[in-house]
Amino acid sequence: DGGITQSPKYLFRKEGQNVTLSCEQNLNHDAMYWYRQDPGQGLRLIYYSQIVNDFQKGDIAEGYSVSREKKESFPLTVTSAQKNPTAFYLCASSTEGGIPYEQYFGPGTRLTVT
């Protein structure tokens, strides 16, 4: 079955530690995205990548880093510089050729930093 997988579903880290969230898709989509969701807020774009080996900052990129070495994978690293890392993180992908702008989402990773 095609889809997007994010692992793990729940992640706990101590303050000051970097942590990497995994996102893999087998939909053959070119574009991938990372969002975070906080209570009572919509999804905010962290980083996105339209093609392998290229990515752009979204609206709240500070304290995060990404890589796009493979089409299927777009890992997100939450660094110790991120002031409020506790959130629900969502990965998405989309194709340039299908319904424009429609993004398919993974199940999310809830990160708790204490």
Next chain:
Amino acid sequence: DQQVKQNSPSLSVQEGRISILNCDYTNSMFDYFLWYKKYPAEGPTFLISISSIKDKNEDGRFTVFLNKSAKHLSLHIVPSQPGDSAVYFCAASGGWGGTSYGKLTFGQGTILTVHP
């Protein structure tokens, strides 16, 4: 600067009645609008979309209306069912070449509760 706003945090309706969820936007460069549905602890799933060249798009029980002059869109669900209870997000994207092309800007979401 919230470019996409859903001013109603929650909506409660009776099963079988109509649910109307509203969304306003400020960026006139947006030309494609989508609605997503989200259950707790899950990723959003695409529901319905509309291009700025249309004012209505229908898919089964779901209809999206777009009023470009008012920069307003709405999602109508008729008839509403208990399984529709979820958070609904509207999202917008810009056309080719614009700064918002390929990116979605989301509203804050509206929690819909459909009572049996």
